[in-house]
Amino acid sequence: MIMANVHDAEGVPDPTDFPKSIKGLRALDESLRCSICLEIFDAPMSLPCGHSFCSLCIRENILTRKECARCRKQADDFHLTKNAQLEEAALNWKIARPAVLDLITQLENAKAEAERYRARLEKGKGKASPTSDAEERDSSSRPAKRRRTSADSGDDVQSTSTAHLVAEEEEDEEEDDPHADYIPSSDVEEQSIQEDGVVVCPINNKHKTHISHINAHIDSACTAHIYRPGHRPTKHAPASTAKMKPSAKSAWNSVFQSNSRTSSRDSSSKGKSSRSPSTTSTNERLPKVSYSVQKDKKIRDLLQEHGLSLNGTREQQIARHQHYVTLYNANLDRPPAQCKSTDELRRELRKWEDSLSVKKVEITDPKAYLRKNNDHFKAQVNALNERRRLEKKAANEGNKVVHIEASEMDESPHAKDNGTEQDDIVSDSEGEREIC
Amino acid sequence: MASISSRRLSKELKELNTECPAGIKLVEASNFDKWILGIEVLGDSLYKGESFLLKFTFDPGYPISAPAVQFVVDSEHEAPLHPHVYSNGHICASILGDAWSPVLSVSAVCITLQSMLASCKKKERPEGNDRYVRFAPENPKKTKFLYDDDTV
Numbered sequence: 332m333i334m335a336n337v338h339d340a341e342g343v344p345d346p347t348d349f350p351k352s353i354k355g356l357r358a359l360d361e362s363l364r365c366s367i368c369l370e371i372f373d374a375p376m377s378l379p380c381g382h383s384f385c386s387l388c389i390r391e392n393i394l395t396r397k398e399c400a401r402c403r404k405q406a407d408d409f410h411l412t413k414n415a416q417l418e419e420a421a422l423n424w425k426i427a428r429p430a431v432l433d434l435i436t437q438l439e440n441a442k443a444e445a446e447r448y449r450a451r452l453e454k455g456k457g458k459a460s461p462t463s464d465a466e467e468r469d470s471s472s473r474p475a476k477r478r479r480t481s482a483d484s485g486d487d488v489q490s491t492s493t494a495h496l497v498a499e500e501e502e503d504e505e506e507d508d509p510h511a512d513y514i515p516s517s518d519v520e521e522q523s524i525q526e527d528g529v530v531v532c533p534i535n536n537k538h539k540t541h542i543s544h545i546n547a548h549i550d551s552a553c554t555a556h557i558y559r560p561g562h563r564p565t566k567h568a569p570a571s572t573a574k575m576k577p578s579a580k581s582a583w584n585s586v587f588q589s590n591s592r593t594s595s596r597d598s599s600s601k602g603k604s605s606r607s608p609s610t611t612s613t614n615e616r617l618p619k620v621s622y623s624v625q626k627d628k629k630i631r632d633l634l635q636e637h638g639l640s641l642n643g644t645r646e647q648q649i650a651r652h653q654h655y656v657t658l659y660n661a662n663l664d665r666p667p668a669q670c671k672s673t674d675e676l677r678r679e680l681r682k683w684e685d686s687l688s689v690k691k692v693e694i695t696d697p698k699a700y701l702r703k704n705n706d707h708f709k710a711q712v713n714a715l716n717e718r719r720r721l722e723k724k725a726a727n728e729g730n731k732v733v734h735i736e737a738s739e740m741d742e743s744p745h746a747k748d749n750g751t752e753q754d755d756i757v758s759d760s761e762g763e764r765e766i767c
Numbered sequence: 768m769a770s771i772s773s774r775r776l777s778k779e780l781k782e783l784n785t786e787c788p789a790g791i792k793l794v795e796a797s798n799f800d801k802w803i804l805g806i807e808v809l810g811d812s813l814y815k816g817e818s819f820l821l822k823f824t825f826d827p828g829y830p831i832s833a834p835a836v837q838f839v840v841d842s843e844h845e846a847p848l849h850p851h852v853y854s855n856g857h858i859c860a861s862i863l864g865d866a867w868s869p870v871l872s873v874s875a876v877c878i879t880l881q882s883m884l885a886s887c888k889k890k891e892r893p894e895g896n897d898r899y900v901r902f903a904p905e906n907p908k909k910t911k912f913l914y915d916d917d918t919v
Contacts, residue, residue: 345778347785366870367830368771369778391831392869400870686770686827718901 345369348432350439356431363417363424367392367400371428372421374664376411380404383414387661394657408619413664422666614663614670617656622649638677655680772829773799779872791877800825803839806877812885820844821880822856823873824906833867835908836876848890851883855900857907859893861914 346360365372367388374386382401384392390408392400399406530545532538532553540548544556620633630648631641637659639651658676665671671679694700701708776799783793795803802825807818820839826832838846838856846856853859862871862879893899904910 343774343777343781345781347781369775388869395831396868398868400868403866403868682770686772721901 344428350435353435360424360428363421371425372417374661374666374669375414375417375421376664377414377417378404378406378410380406383417385661386411386664387657390657390661394653408660411664418666616660616663619656620652622653637673639680651680651684654683770827772825772827775830776825779874783874788874788878790881791874794820802873804873804877806881806884808881808884810885813887813890814847814884817847819847821877823876830869830872833863833908834873834876835906836863836880837907847884848892849884849887850889850891850893852893853896853899853903854892855903857899857903857910859912859914861912863907864912865914 346357346364349356349360351357363371365375365383365385365388367384370385372383372385375383376386376389377383378389378399380399380402382399384400389400389406389411393406393408397405397407528542529539530542532540532545532548534549535553538548538553538557540556548554548556622630625633627645630645630652633652634641634648637652637655639655641648643651655676658679659673662671662676780793780796783791783796787793790807790809792805793802794805795801802823804821804823805818806821807816808814822837822839824835826834837858838844838852840846840854840856846852846854851859858880860879860883862868862876899910
């Protein structure tokens, strides 16, 4: 496994945190993330094409390209509209996510424990007499069967007292659906319907039968597997079930509770802002500036107005102001509770500028550095010699002159064969537009 | 908190580490400035059995600004012989220039280049390859390509 700067790669949550085996969870996590920064939406804004991004991400993108990042439809920042519903979903998912991950680890641990237990059972199985089909139908073996299902609805760990009896059955049943015990909702439902797995036959509404026998019961025209209340299974709560369930329950509770908590907080803050518009009226968006027509002094004034640094060239000042305006306007799209202060915005701006500045390569060992880059240096020297040779050759030929100007090379390399005629490099390529 | 670009790259890295698309291999990613990936074209194509190295160079503006992508050309590796790939490894593909979009990713670029190679009908260098290679800037992003072939 290749890791870039381990400290950075660690602890960055992403959709792969969720196992693929749970249908839809990974996709759900993905769909609540901005496709530009891959973070969970922060103040999501929608474009007319229906795509949403974090306010800051799409604003920055629009500064470079006036189009939707997903479908390339024309877009500008006045097209952006707040997506309040998505914002709420993202905020709640941020809270629920760790709880859901926690649940998954718990279930996985329980499953691993069950695996270990089963392995132990297999070892001891030789001594136990395997249950035959006839025995299984016999009412005396039914309690074991029932217990098995109650365990099924919670976890796979069996009580030791009946372990030998059901060892064989268990092996068959567990292959049924390896992911069944991953889905917590199913066990919650099952519990609410039946405590011990006894259901009323849906055909005649009279017979009671065990849920695991319901199909056999219906197939036999409602004659077999009729549940007799006299044979109630003895309640054997396996030790690990007792251990695991409350924590799983509390994890789910925390999901729902925190949900309701945020939504109530959300609504209260929303109500507040609508009641007192005077507090929000100061939060007006900063207008865009046409920097190219402004004098240097005006740009300095603009920076000073927001308490920003006056360092750097005119270009750097413009970039600083432009980024601040973007940060500021994006900040206004956040819900009032999450808005950052201008001080925080200025700190973010500084961080952004620091990240732009070119990192200096410190050469601690010049000899090692020389050795390491020797090939590169040699290649450059050779290229230069070759270029000189060509120049000389051209000069000797007399009528054709080759210009080599490094600064101009980027856009307009001179064609050697055409002498002084300048032409841009024309090459054929395709716009792989199907990527969007 | 790490900057946006390194956070995003670490997510991409995690995904590449967990599930790399077929035919793509992470070769080197020791920092968030430069990654090397190996690609090969799967299935029937003119490049059957060949494998190439791609060098990605990221600037702090990533993903708003496109990464600089080129094939590695050194003593062991060559750029594929393709009408859109110059012999110095520079690639003429619109998604690496004007048509870059921040929703694209390293793996999306690799897949696009894979399909660009897979759909190649004639192995040849682009027109004016020698002239370009002689005067090309080191960074392919500094070249202004004109994209005029929409067939691939």
